Amino acid sequence: MNTKQFKFWLFLAILINFFLTLSLTPLFNLDEGAFSEATREMLHNHNYITTFLNGEYRFDKPILIYWLQLLSIKIFGINEFAFRFPSAVAATFWALGIYFFTKKIYNEKTALISSFLMVTTLQIGLIAKAAIADSLLNMFIAFSMFSIFLYLKEKKEKYLLFAFAFIGFGTLTKGPVAIMIPLVATFIYMLIKKEIKEFFKMVFNIKGILIFLIITLPWYIAEYIQTGDKFIEGFILKHNIHRFTSPMEHHRGNYFYYIPVVLIGLLPWSSLFITYLIKLKNLIKNDFTLFGSIWFFFVFLFFSISGTKLPHYVIYGYTPLFIFMALMTDKIKEKYLSPPLILFILLLLALPFVLENVKNTEVHLAYTAIKPYFDWFYFLSLIFLLVLSLIKLKEFKIIFLGFSSIFILNYVGWIYAHARAIPVKEAAVWAKKHNIKKVYLKTDLPSFSVYFNKITPKEPKKGEIALLKITKTKGYKIIYKNGLIALGVKK
Numbered sequence: 001m002n003t004k005q006f007k008f009w010l011f012l013a014i015l016i017n018f019f020l021t022l023s024l025t026p027l028f029n030l031d032e033g034a035f036s037e038a039t040r041e042m043l044h045n046h047n048y049i050t051t052f053l054n055g056e057y058r059f060d061k062p063i064l065i066y067w068l069q070l071l072s073i074k075i076f077g078i079n080e081f082a083f084r085f086p087s088a089v090a091a092t093f094w095a096l097g098i099y100f101f102t103k104k105i106y107n108e109k110t111a112l113i114s115s116f117l118m119v120t121t122l123q124i125g126l127i128a129k130a131a132i133a134d135s136l137l138n139m140f141i142a143f144s145m146f147s148i149f150l151y152l153k154e155k156k157e158k159y160l161l162f163a164f165a166f167i168g169f170g171t172l173t174k175g176p177v178a179i180m181i182p183l184v185a186t187f188i189y190m191l192i193k194k195e196i197k198e199f200f201k202m203v204f205n206i207k208g209i210l211i212f213l214i215i216t217l218p219w220y221i222a223e224y225i226q227t228g229d230k231f232i233e234g235f236i237l238k239h240n241i242h243r244f245t246s247p248m249e250h251h252r253g254n255y256f257y258y259i260p261v262v263l264i265g266l267l268p269w270s271s272l273f274i275t276y277l278i279k280l281k282n283l284i285k286n287d288f289t290l291f292g293s294i295w296f297f298f299v300f301l302f303f304s305i306s307g308t309k310l311p312h313y314v315i316y317g318y319t320p321l322f323i324f325m326a327l328m329t330d331k332i333k334e335k336y337l338s339p340p341l342i343l344f345i346l347l348l349l350a351l352p353f354v355l356e357n358v359k360n361t362e363v364h365l366a367y368t369a370i371k372p373y374f375d376w377f378y379f380l381s382l383i384f385l386l387v388l389s390l391i392k393l394k395e396f397k398i399i400f401l402g403f404s405s406i407f408i409l410n411y412v413g414w415i416y417a418h419a420r421a422i423p424v425k426e427a428a429v430w431a432k433k434h435n436i437k438k439v440y441l442k443t444d445l446p447s448f449s450v451y452f453n454k455i456t457p458k459e460p461k462k463g464e465i466a467l468l469k470i471t472k473t474k475g476y477k478i479i480y481k482n483g484l485i486a487l488g489v490k491k
Helices: 003-020 031-045 064-076 080-105 108-120 122-127 134-154 157-174 177-192 196-203 206-227 229-245 258-265 270-278 287-305 311-317 319-328 339-356 361-373 376-389 394-420 422-433 447-452
Strands: 465-469 476-482 485-490
Touching: 003 080, 003 108, 003 394, 031 064, 031 080, 031 447, 064 080, 064 134, 064 157, 080 108, 080 122, 080 134, 080 319, 108 122, 108 319, 108 394, 122 134, 122 258, 122 311, 122 394, 134 157, 134 177, 134 287, 134 311, 134 319, 157 177, 157 206, 177 196, 177 287, 177 311, 206 229, 258 270, 258 287, 258 311, 270 319, 270 339, 287 311, 287 319, 311 319, 339 361, 339 376, 339 394, 361 394, 376 394, 394 422, 422 447, 422 465, 422 476, 422 485, 465 476
Parallel strands: none
Antiparallel strands: 465 485, 476 485
């Protein structure tokens, strides 16, 4: 396959996985609903400095993603496409950044494969079109690390200044993590290379520091002026320091949490990742492989010991893996590429039968909602992909696996939405249709507020209507129910 053909497949993968599927499902809770509702409230109250969620301060993240989502909904209206569009654009630039960087330090073939692996990886397909900050953050982390490495190799100051700028925009997207990853990973790399003096010279570059401050300080100062100590307590202490030292929002896990996350998250390319690990000892003789491996393993280890664990945190270290896995495509036999996808398909084929026998009430109700979609098309499509996975496809094997991953991710996601996302949206539509003026949230589902187009406070009084989980309706008279969701009047 020539590069022109591969570029077509890469373009098609980006178009389908990042853009054409943006409106496939309603907003998922918690994160998509929270980001989107905070942006909707920004549009409504015209406060472009401080974000609110259902009328209360939201200090979870800095401002940049909200500004981009605000611009998007002003252009496209309040809908799923608009809220998710900035993430899809960021993911596209992230993929292009991988392509141009890899082409510069390796070759065009490796560059195209690297970007294609990134676009078609399971976890990337999830965050690339999620209305959250992570796609944007990953783009800035990738760009800052690429710039640092190019500076180390070519000693051109422009690359260092680009790095400071990207770190600044990353800090405006998600805070200190955008500083920590480039800073610590580069320090470890230069410590190994015995270039510590050069490291401190880079860090204290006056031009770079000024660029960073010009980008970040205006909003941070404006936010502090507007909210004072509440910002320090909410953003710096709670959502950064406390998030590392203790689990927040019940997002905990043991030290091995990210091992299955990585193996599943890198589907269908897990075999390439394992091959990279096997050959790592020899690979790190190359400067970028050493640099990129430090980047990945630092992220992996740091979040493994962090108190709060979420699957997407480890993605901050994925970018170099796509390049390394692309290098492994010439070092692995075709028959070893398919097993991860085959196992995944077999699990999906067994899933309906497993869910049917789970005794948990909430799981049972969720299964009841999606059971009609486990139909003949579900089984036949997966079996068809399973059969093709067993056939030798030579140079088209990577293309087949990539598009199989795109299909499975979006199809299964669409089915899952019928249990988790669609009922919330339909409840909001029902409430608007019946002219209900106010609804309270007794469950953490902020996407309801987006579709209801109104703030939904937390504590209802007697006679007031609340959004509930169907498993927690005691003390309420139910007036509407749909799967796991209900609207009830407090008795």
